[in-house]
Amino acid sequence: MRDATRQTVVWEALRAVLADRMAATGRGSLDIVDAGGGTGGFAVPLARLGHAVTVVDPTPDSLAALERRAAETGVSVKGLQGDTGDLGDLLEPGSVDLVLCHSVLEYVEDPAAALTAAAGILRRGGVVSVLAANPVATAIHRALSGNFGEARQVLADSAGRWGDRDPTPRRFTREAVTGLLAKAGFTVGEVHGVRVFADLVPSRLAEGDPAALIELEQVAAAHPVLRDIATQVHVIAYR
Structure with missing residues (x-):
């Protein structure tokens, strides 16, 4: 349940993006790339929703674990070895509806180049979801x-x-993330704070009433002050 309190805000935003993008394209499934997606924490659930998901990750062990996880879940997820900056070399330009860039900018050699590469593979109107440590x-x-x-x-x-x-x-602060996205050619949309309270509340209290903590996180995520002190900054931006 602790994971749910930490991920609910991100998943709510993604579900809204998926619904909007499917309505805009008239397609029942989307092409999604999870850059640095590791073992498939987001990729596998998205594949279960019927989307075509590709994970790009530099670690062979993570991709092997992704393959096992997908097989155990009964879905297909494509794994490609590479860095986020290599997206343009691994995938066709303008071939993707949504790129996840979660906990990636902190570690890549060139965050600006990584976002530019993500922009290059997105279709017009495509979306990037960026999650970064604050x-x-x-x-x-x-x-x-x-x-x-x-x-x-x-x-x-x-x-x-x-x-x-x-x-x-x-x-990255909120201003730093949105600035990088703007320079990469994105139009910044929704900004959320993720894990405003979840990482501060003692486990015994969080486990005592997890539903209430989730509701608190949902309200705090868009609060103009609290979102800027959250453990992670989550930004949805459009190509």
């Missing part, structure tokens, strides 16, 4: 754990890192 939330989490110097470092560092041992190479 430095403001990281500063809050470090402070709550008593690491005040690291919290200060996050806010001072241009990449939003708390130190040399930080496993995340970079983090």
Whole structure:
């Protein structure tokens, strides 16, 4: 149930995108690419909905796990080995309706190039879903754990890192994500905060009333202040 509180906002946004895109194209299924999709946490459920899903990931082990997961679920998901920046070399231009770029920009060598590559494979009117770690939330989490110097470092560092041992190479504010998308030729649409409270509430409280926590997350996701302190920034943008 803990996963549900962390993913509900993203899935609600994706379901709305899928419905709108199918209505606009008149097709009952869409062509979707999950860049950096790993073992298929989003790809397999999307395939179960009847969509044609391709996962592009640099890790052979993740793609093997994806294949097993899809087989166990009884769906077909295509796996391609490569980086997000390679999308233009792996897929035809203008061949995709939706690109997921979840927890990818933090790790790719060139985030701007990755989004440009995503734009290149999208059809006109296609959509990108970007999910990225937020430095403001990281500063809050470090402070709550008593690491005040690291919290200060996050806010001072241009990449939003708390130190040399930080496993995340970079983090993005809402303004940074939307700015990158605009430069890549996208029109920014909905912006949500993901995991505003879910990562702050103790497990015993979250498990005591998960439905209420999910409802709180749904309301907080679009709040003009709370969304900017969420663990992740979620942006829907259009080609």
